[in-house]
Amino acid sequence: MIQTYIEQIKTLYGVEQGEALGFSALELKNLENRLNVQIPAILRSYYLALGKDEVINQAFNHLAPLAEVCVSDDGFFVFYTENQGAGCWGIKKSQLTEENPPVYVNYDLAGSSSEWLLDSQHLDGFLLNAAIINAVLGGAAFNANSFHIAPKGFMAEIEANWQELKDLTEHKQRIFTRDFNDILLLCINPEDQVEGVFMGSNDSESFEQLLESLDLNWDYISEDDEE
Structure with a gap:
């Protein structure tokens, strides 16, 4: 049987079956209400399964805490940050209703530019890649x-x-x-x-x-x- 990306991440990090490592549905609903957005289905599944695990999500680069997730002035749902704050990753607000939207990166947070570059064609690929990077840089x-x-x-x-x-x-x-x-x-x-x-x-x-x-x-x- 082919593993889903969440199952692949769990295998890589040795997560035991049944471990509760995610946010609650209520916490996600509060985030959606605060920002007036709909979380994509792929990200919702990830948040519910693994969103609170500090090793997977904070070992190098960082899944933003829900309180720090925001929508930028230029319309990007920002949910992931580089470990030294030199960049961030986001999804176009206009694409949040898609199940598995593309992910963009912005490396000029301190400058005047607001250039977002395509980083991953699909959100599930981004989340798997991010987990792998965190694993080989200290999380595994x-x-x-x-x-x-x-x-x-x-x-x-x-x-x-x-x-x-x-x-x-x-x-x-x-x-x-x-x-x-x-x-x-x-x-x-x-x-x-x-x-x-x-x-x-x-x-x-x-x-x-x-x-x-x-x-x-x-x-x-x-x-x-x-x-």
């Missing part, structure tokens, strides 16, 4: 990163043994998974080399195996924090 139970050029043959090995999330692939980023128990985010340079590897896993044994088998010079390993 086990994570590591390397900022060295990967050895020859590395990409071929990954392509042969991992599943690529092609809907999330960009020209500078490729994401691979093993059934969402392990995740790899690869940064690609202009020469088409892998110049950064970010790994997350929900299983200690699998994580240790990957540290050895991937043959990389790791700059950070989360287990080192415990020493």
Whole structure:
């Protein structure tokens, strides 16, 4: 059975069946009334299932608390922010009635420009990608990163043994998974080399195996924090 994006996120973070991690329907109704909007069905499902989990939603970039969700002066429903406040993500107010609308990003919060750029064609893809970024940058139970050029043959090995999330692939980023128990985010340079590897896993044994088998010079390993 194909997992939904919410189930994929739960697998990645090791969320137990039946854990209550979401906002209530009443809390969402109060948000809609305050802003006079309708929350898209995809975002409503996410809020109800995972909206209150601090690890998934705050480990790096941030799902905005409901009290801070707003509609910008230029008509965007702003619900997600960059970890240092350098940017935010939003949905056009005119598209909030769509089930799975596109998501836009604005990187000029402090300036005079109000340029919103298309970031994701679909909201569910944005939420999955955001959860993956947060996982490999501290949210996953086990994570590591390397900022060295990967050895020859590395990409071929990954392509042969991992599943690529092609809907999330960009020209500078490729994401691979093993059934969402392990995740790899690869940064690609202009020469088409892998110049950064970010790994997350929900299983200690699998994580240790990957540290050895991937043959990389790791700059950070989360287990080192415990020493």
